[in-house]
Structures are given as C-alpha cells and as structure tokens.
Ligand SMILES: Nc1ncnc2c1ncn2[C@@H]1O[C@H](COP(=O)(O)OP(=O)(O)O)[C@@H](O)[C@H]1O
C-alpha cells in the first residue's frame with residue numbers, strides 16, 4: 001500500500017469542481033511528479049495533503065486521503081501534527097524576515113518543548129547539512145535570511161521543513177524562480193533527500209519531471225488522466241491526451 005493514497009477525491013471551490021475523482025497512490029521514499037497545463041489542479045491536489053485548502057473559504061473536499069493508512073480528511077485530524085509531518089515548499093522561497101538560524105528553529109520554538117541551546121544548534125547544523133548549505137553559511141548563521149540568494153533561500157526553506165522532522169515533502173514548482181544551474185543543484189538535492197523522505201513535486205517543466213521523478217501523473221481539467229512509472233509515462237503513454245501534452249501539442 002502507498003504512503004499516500006487518495007480514493008475518489010473531489011474538491012470544489014464553491015461551484016467550481018477543481019479535482020474530479022482523483023485516485024492516486026504515492027510510494028514512500030520516491031519522487032512523484034505531477035504535471036499538466038496551468039490551471040489543471042496540480043497545486044490544489046498538493047494542498048490537499050497537508051490540508052492547506054482548509055484555509056480557503058468555500059472549499060469542499062470529498063473522498064478519502066490516507067497517509068500511512070489514516071484518513072487525514074477526518075475532522076478530528078490534528079492539523080499541527082499533520083503539517084509537521086507533511087511539509088510544503090512553494091514557488092517563491094518565503095523565508096521569514098529573521099536570521100538564518102531563527103528561520104530553522106522557528107518550528108521548534110513554536111511547537112517544541114523548550115529545546116536547549118545545544119539542541120537548537122544541533123537542529124540548525126543537521127538541517128543545513130541536509131540541504132548542503134552548512135559549509136556556506138555556518139559562519140553567518142545570524143545574518144538575515146533575506147540577504148541570501150534565491151537558491152539559498154529555497155534551500156533554507158527546505159531546511160526549515162527538515163528541522164521539524166517531516167515524512168513527506170510537497171514541492172510546488174520549487175525551481176520556477178531559479179536559473180538552470182541553480183535548478184540542477186536543487187534537483188541534485190532532491191535526489192539526495194528522497195532517501196529519507198517521500199517527495200511530491202508539481203512542475204510544468206516536463207524535462208524536470210522526466211529527470212528527477214520515479215513516478216509521474218498527468219492532470220487535465222481536474223482529472224488525473226494517467227499515472228505510472230515516469231519512463232513509461234514519457235516513452236509510452238497510454239492516453240492520447242498525455243501523449244499530446246508531453247509532445248508539446250498543448251499546454
Ligand atoms: N482559491 C481558489 N478559489 C477558486 N478557484 C480556485 C482557487 N484556487 C485555484 N482555483 C481554480 O482551480 C483550478 C486549479 O488551480 P490550481 O490548482 O492552482 O492549478 P495549477 O496548480 O495546476 O495551475 C483553476 O481553474 C483555478 O482557477
């Protein structure tokens with residue numbers, strides 16, 4: 001059974017039916033890419049997995065979303081615990097206007113139970129090492145996070161998630177503001193991170209999906225048209241609409 005499984009998942013923004021009967025299963029410790037044209041529901045789907053859509057007025061979600069076998073749509077679900085377990089990285093890196101150090105220990109300060117200075121230092125070192133920023137930043141941990149380059153900011157946002165020990169990383173077009181070199185380095189980081197985390201990435205960059213994902217799903221107008229092994233999706237799609245998209249006939 002998958003790490004994350006959706007069963008007959010529907011999402012409506014008011015009258016607008018944004019996700020239509022999505023049935024998908026994400027394997028643990030793999031990278032799954034969700035591709036499809038703008039507006040097809042990729043970000044909406046990603047936000048289901050940590051219940052971020054709950055913050056939007058008039059949203060209705062039906063069906064089941066099982067993470068480790070538990071339905072996270074359950075109204076009794078502990079959302080703070082869920083969002084620690086399932087962290088999200090956005091298109092534009094959004095560090096807090098605080099020091100590098102304080103960005104990383106932010107979650108621990110809010111939710112933790114009074115970690116000592118040594119423990120916090122350990123969290124900062126481990127998290128920055130995980131995103132390969134430690135050597136670069138260890139001598140300026142108290143500089144503002146806003147002084148970093150875009151790539152460093154995005155790595156820092158990933159480090160900030162890792163600090164709260166998630167299981168699942170959701171990445172919504174995490175490289176869309178980065179140049180090709182920085183993108184390649186973030187992709188390298190993702191390959192590294194998948195040994196420890198289940199990763200789901202939304203991208204409109206098909207080359208990126210083909211390069212880094214193990215499995216891929218193609219969405220169109222709120223429907224999951226096709227899902228499977230990435231090589232198979234890109235070399236022998238079963239659905240004509242997937243083939244049209246990956247060969248650039250629309251989108
Ligand atoms: N907060 C919202 N309220 C109403 N409609 C929304 C909202 N967010 C997204 N939508 C609509 O849902 C559809 C899917 O959006 P989205 O998930 O952002 O697509 P993608 O990430 O694939 O570009 C689009 O038609 C979009 O206009």
Ligand SMILES: [Mg+2]
Pocket residue numbers: 042043044
């Ligand atoms: Mg989107």
